[in-house]
Amino acid sequence: MSRRVRAVVLVEGIVQGVGFRPFVYGLATGLGLDGLVGNDERGVFIEVEGAPATVEEFLSTLRKSPPPLALVERISSGLVPATGEAGFVISGSATGGPRRALVSPDVATCADCLREMGDPADRRYGYAFTNCTNCGPRFTIVHGVPYDRPNTTMAAFAMCADCAREYHDPADRRFHAQPVCCPACGPRLRLLDSGGEEIAGDPVEGTARLLGRGGVLAVKGLGGYHLAAVAACADAVTALRERKHREDKPFAVMVPDLEAARRLCDVDAAEEALLTSRARPIVLLRRRADAEVAPLVAPGNRWLGLMLPYTPLHHLLLGRLGTPIVLTSGNVSDEPIVYVDEDAIPRLGGIADAFLTHDRPIHMRTDDSVVRAFRGEDLPIRRSRGYVPHPLTLAWPVPRTVLGCGAELKHTFCLARGGHAFVSHHIGDLENYETLRSFTEGVDHFARVFDLAPEVVAHDLHPEYLSTKYALAREGVDLVGVQHHHAHIASCLADNGVAGPVIGVAFDGLGYGEDATLWGGEFLVADLAGFTRAGRLATVPMPGGAAAIRQPWRMAAAHLDAAYEGDVPADLAVVRRNADRWEAVVALARRGVSAPLTSSMGRLFDAVATIVGGRDAITYEGQAAIELEQWADQAEDGAYGCRLVGREPFVVPCAELVRAVVEDLRAGTAPAVIAARFHNAIAHVVADGCARLRESGGPDTVALSGGVFQNLLLLGRATALLEARGFRVLTHHRVPPNDGGISLGQAAVAAARDRLR
Known part of the structure; x- marks a missing residue:
């Protein structure tokens, strides 16, 4: 006994539902160690007993070579007196303490399961629910932790003798695989x-x-x-x-x-x-x-x-x-x-x-994720199935549990605590009761599974967002209003583990500004706790308010009227196409009736797309701007000039850009060339604006965020220009630059302010 030691180990992270207990069992028994392994609310607990060198070898392998689906965040261990008990077992799950265990995302079918499905001699030949420890449903079927079968929607399917034998066999790939099933006992x-x-x-x-x-x-x-x-x-x-x-x-x-x-x-x-x-x-x-x-x-x-x-x-x-x-x-x-x-x-x-x-129930609805590759790395567009609820590790602690309620479009929410941020699956646009219910049910589910009771609730400043109204209706919490574009930049900072300060360039459709105008083309000097508006696009009216989003020709009318001071060239196709309603909409813009002012870059893209390509109305959000990117000639390196006016904040005069687009169009320049020159002009605006702020004592790190930076042409050219001027450039890799990342930014801002209390 004097030559034996017993180590007590706790492994935290995504370590349930990923084959961690079978891995530990195989490792321990292979080394001849005694002890046990099990799940609890914190993760996986282990006790191993044997010769000191062998126990140390076990701990070293545990740290260096965990199972492929596991995400180990922390391994803590200590020594206790040896017991002399022989054998190694998987014990029952422990319950009763605060829930800290993480849940794995759903995992695509593995090669081993595919081979079984294709083998006519295998009992799972052609079976549509084949899974094992290394693959299958996780997040969409779980309703509680520890991650055990009774806490999933597979609880209703009693294992047959063959599946039970696999489940209890330490040498089997399905050893303690919670969704294990077959044609005899599983879903059909x-x-x-x-x-x-x-x-x-x-x-x-x-x-x-x-x-x-x-x-x-x-x-x-x-x-x-x-x-x-x-x-x-x-x-x-x-x-x-x-x-x-x-x-x-x-x-x-x-x-x-x-x-x-x-x-x-x-x-x-x-x-x-x-x-x-x-x-x-x-x-x-x-x-x-x-x-x-x-x-x-x-x-x-x-x-x-x-x-x-x-x-x-x-x-x-x-x-x-x-x-x-x-x-x-x-x-x-x-x-x-x-x-x-x-x-x-x-x-x-x-x-x-x-x-x-x-007949296998889905506990949590989850859309497919959407990504692009940018410079060899992920650029998420919609983060959902396969990624959620994988937590984002934070570079700074969150003192009290924070709920970020998100925005209105591409909605997500975020619960943050300690070193983790749990950004939800894609909810959708909060425009109807069903989506709102999905949001509220999702918050309740995350709070229950991860044992998170919000103490601080962060929300957008827009008073009519349903997410804002939800936040304001919660009782017994501290409320934190976070400006939309500050949330975008904070999201990029949290995504990259950077505290700031940075020059934040936030380009999107629109967000409620601190001056009650609709922002969307913003240069901020920001850190997580606060920001200064250091530059912006010139404001123009949005004639008809939300109608100008659905009918981008209205934004074209507003921008053209401002650019030509009322003397818009009558031969423009966009004017001719909308001649019967043009003057009424221009008059609306000039009077400022139902025409809020906006500095939105997204609305400028809409206007140019309509002028160049004829997209007068859209059927989905961002359609006109997306098409403008599609048309652009990738080989064109020319750019329209655009000077920056004034200081604190400087202004980007959209009128110069609009006139340059019109002059090229009237001269017969190909739309593909015009689209490219406009993109290049905006990239130069980004670089020039950031250079001006750095010259004034601003930071030399730039964060690019907002839905407009889903545009790879703009993102690539702006990043290249900034790097050529010596800037460090932060872009999104873990959450989307669009409003799907807003909730993370809100939570990051609220936590930073909480740390300063």
Whole structure:
């Protein structure tokens, strides 16, 4: 006994549901150590006993080589008296203390499970719910911690003898895999017609047959229902668009494999890594000219959003079809994704011809994630399935639990405590009761699972945002209002682990400013706790308010009227197209009636897109600006000049840019060249503005945030110009630059102010 020691170990991080206990069991027994391992509310607890050198070898391996799906944040250990007990066991989970364990995101099907599904001799041959310790559902099925089967929606499925044997066998890949199941005891598929009656036969084969005939089907996935159609079938894609009331916004496409992805798009090494990652997000890729997809999959768009199969069901379906399919959120436009079976037929019955569904409940609806690759790194556009609820580690402690309530569009919320920020899955636009309910239910779920009771609640300054109203209605908390663009910059700072100060460039559609105007083209000198508005775009009216967002020709009218002081060239196409209503809208802008002032860069992009390309009305948020990026000639390096006026804050005179665009257009310059010169001009505005602020004693680090910086052409050229002038440039890699990252910024600001109390 004197030559034996016993170490007590606690491992914290994402260590439940990722095969950590089986890994520890194998490591300990392989080294001949005695003891135990189990889950509790904090993570994984371990006791190992044996020779001192062997115990030390165990601890070293634990630190250096954890299981591939684990994210170890901290390992603490200490010695206690040896007990002399022989053997090593996996003990029952401990409960009762504060919940600190983290939950894994859903993980794409692993290669081992795919091999079993493809083996006719295997009992899981062709089984649509095959999973193991290394893959399968996690976040979407869990409703409590520790991560054990009774705390998931798999609790209703009693394991058969074969599955139980695997579950309890330390040598098996499914040892303590909580969603383990097979055809004898697990969930099953059903194919239903539009009225809810079951269609006889193999559900996957029946679905493939209906899709191949041009049908539109609803398919239940990990986090909700999708709507599917063969991507090359023009009639099916047209029907899907018409029934879903989604006129132009691109559809995502699921391809069977990487080879199929390369037939549709150019795929570089960074994009391939994203496509094949465990998260399996939708990756925005440059489409090939010969891509065989229906025109209405992504009308007028140079990019396609592709993803690989990430569930066994997807693999089976794509394997039967052998062709890419559109796979888009199962909803009517602007509604949340359907995830409850009882809602599927009532809400999607007018869209889908049939339903491929199953009886494993989804506890938390979760949309697919969307990413782009920028300079070989991730640039999230929508952070959701596969990433959430993976916590973001923070460089500074959060003294009290903070809830960031987010913005109105692309909504997320964030709960932060200690060194973690839990940014939620994508909720959507808070424009209806269903989405608001999804928000409030999500907050309650995160608070329960992670044992987080908000003490500080941060919110946007806009009084009409539903997220703001939710915050103001909460009782017994300290409220912190955070200006929208400060939240954008704070989000970028938290994303990069930088406290500031920085020059923050926040370009977006709009956000409520401290002077009651609508900001959106901002240069801030900021840290996490506060900011100074150091520069901005010149303000123009938004005639009709929100109508000017839906009808960007109104912004064109406002910008042209300001640029030409009322003497707008009558031969411009945008004027001719809207002649019957032009003067009324201009008069509205001049009077300032229902025409709030805005410094928005997003609205300037809208105006230029309308002037150059003729997009008078949009059917989805940001459409005109996105199209302007699409048109731009990537080889054009010319730029319109634009001087900065005044100081504290300086002003970017939009009128100069608008006049330059019009002069080129009237001279017959190609729209692609005009679009590129405008992008280049804005990149120079960014670099010139930051240089001016640095000359005035400002920082030499720049943070770029806001939805406009989803534009890779602008982001790339602005970053290059800044770096050429010696700036350090921060961009987003873990949360989106759009409003999906606002909640993290709000939480970071509130926590920083809390630390200063």
